[in-house]
Amino acid sequence: MAKKLLDQLREELRLKHYSYRTEQAYVDWVRRFILFHNKRHPAEMGAPEIRAFLAHLAQERNVSAPAQNQALSAVLFLYREVLHKEIEPVLLSTAKRPQRLPSVLTRQEVLTLLEHLSGTFKLMAQLLYGSGLRRMECVRLRIQDVDFEYKAITVRDGKGEKDRIVPLPETIIPALRLQIERVRLLHAEDLAAGYGEVYLPDALAIKFPNASREPGWQYLFPASRLAIDPRSGRKLRHHVDPSALQRAVRQAAQKAGFQKRVTRHTLRHSFATHLLQAGYDIRTVQELLGHKDVRTTMIYTHVLERGGRAVRSPLDF
Template sequence: MEQRPKKLLEQVQDAIRLKHYSYQTEKTYVHWIKRYIFFHNKQHPKDMGGKEIEAFLTDLAVHQKVAASTQNQALHAILFLYKEVLKQNLDLKVDAVRAKQTRYLPTVLTKEEVLAIIKQLSGVYQLVIKLLYGTGLRLTEGLQLRVKDVDFAQQQIIVRDGKGMESRVTMLPASIAEELKMHLQGVKLLHQQDLQKGYGSVYLPFALERKYPEAKYEWIWQFVFPSGNISQDPRSGEVRRHYLHESGLQKALKKAVQDAKINKKVGCHTFRHSFATHLLQNGYDIRTVQELLGHKDVKTTMIYTHVLNRGGKGVRSPLDS
C-alpha cells in the first residue's frame, strides 16, 4: 500500500525531531508556523517569502502587541520552516516593525525570603525548589534530571544537554544530600512497582533507545522527579512515566509565596536568579557563576551585578544626606 505524502506540519515535526529539539520547542514552532500560514489565508509557505514574513511579524508587533522575545520566537520558527523543511535559503533582512525590547531586570529574593517560601512548601515540591536555589538549575533542567547525573560521592550534579545543548557541572548542596537520597529510595520502589506491572520505561534522548533497547528500563536512566501518573508519550505513543509536570509545582509555589507574605513576583526561575546573586554577594567571581549557570556570554551573567550596587547604581539619595 502506497504511503500518502506527509503534510507540511508533519514534515516540520520530523525535521525538529531529527535535530533533537525538545517537545516544547516542537509545539512552539508548529504553533507559529500555523499562525503564519493562517495569517496569509492558508497560502503555502513555498509560494511566500520575505514580504509575507515581514507582514506577519509587523502584525505581531503592531496589532498583537507581543514582546520582542515572542516576535523573535515566531521568526525563528518560520526561518526553521524555510531552511530545514522547504530547503530554501531566503537570505533576507526582515524589515518588519520590531517589538520594543525592554531591559529585563530579574526579581531576586533575599536569603530570608527564600527560606520563608521553602518553609511553606512540603514534600517533593519543597525538594525541587531547594534544588533550584541550591544549584542554579533551570526548572526544566531540574525536572528532567536523571538518577545517573546525581553524583553523591563527588557532591556534584551533571546537567546534560541544557539550553543550547551544552552540558555542565554544578554543586550538589550538602544540606539536601540525605533528603535527596531518601527521596530516591522512594522513586526506586516506584520504578520496581512499575516494572512488575509491565511498565518502567523512560524516554531516552537521541537514538539511545534504538541503540540500547533495554536501557530505558534501567534504574540509572529514570527521572529523579517522576510524575505521579503513567501516561502516553505524545511522540512515540508508548505508555510510560514521564517527569513531574511543572504546573503542579508552579501552583504550589504561588500559594507558598502568598502564605509567606512575599510581595514580589516569584516564579521557579526566581530561585536561579537568587542563586547567582547570592553567590556574587558572597564574593565568588563572575566567571565561576557564569560556568555554574551555563551562560555562553558573561554579559548575560552581568545582569546580576545590578543588585550588588543597591538601589540607583549605588548612588546615595540626597534625601538621605
C-alpha cells in the first residue's frame, strides 16, 4: 500500500511541475514518515504523528532546520494533494533557522581560489562569483541564456520560479564562447549518433516539440555521458552533476590553504558583499540575487560592519 501511495505522490508532484530533485526529496521524506510509524497508512494519522516525526528528526537524528522544514512540506503536500486531508497549520510549527553570518572571501581570496581551479569548473566558479548565481542556477544554464551583446545572463526559473537578469562578466566572455563551441560540437556528435535531446519542462516540451534537439536549448555545462531520464525513459544529455562543482570548489579552497569554510555558496555571498562595498544600493543587489525579501539581502550589510556593529574596541582607543 505504501508503494502505491508513493506512486500517487510522484504523480501529483509531476502534475504540479515540481523539479525532479524536489520529487526525490519529498518521496524520501514521506517514506521515512511512514516507516517511523511502523508502516501505518498516513490516512490513519494526523498532526500528532507529524509532530512526533519532526521531533524525532530534530532530537534523535539531529536534522538541520531547513531539512526539518522540507520534511514538513513533503508530509503536508501528501495530506493536502494526495489524501485531500487538511492539517491545521496551528497544530504544527516550522523549525527556526539559525541566524548565521555568511562566510565571505576578500577579492584577493576569490582570485586565489580561482587560480586553483581549471577548465569547466573554473568557468562555473567565475559565474557563481561574477554573476551571483546559485549552484543549480549555474548548472542549469542553457546556451540561449547567454547574451554576449548585452553582456547579460538570463536565469530561468530561479528560486521561487522567477526569471531574472544578471551581469555577464566581460573577462570570461572568450572562455564562454569556447565552451559554447565545445557544446555545439558535442551536440552535433549526439545528433549523428541518433540522440541529441535535452530535458525540457513539460509545458515547454508540449509548446515546442522539437526544441529539445535544438542547439540553443542544450545545457551550457553538459554531463560527460548520456543518461536515461528517470521520468521519460529517454536517453538524454543532462547537465553536469552539481555535487562535482561543490567538490571542485572545496578542493580548491584546501589547496589554497584557506582556514575559513568555503563552499560554492561562499562565492555568491562574496558577489553580494563586494557589490555593496563598491557602493551599489541594497535594492539592486536584492534584484540581482533574486531575493524575495530585502531582509534576506540585508544580512550582507552586517558582514560589512567593521567589528561588532561598527563599534571600535576600547582597547583601540
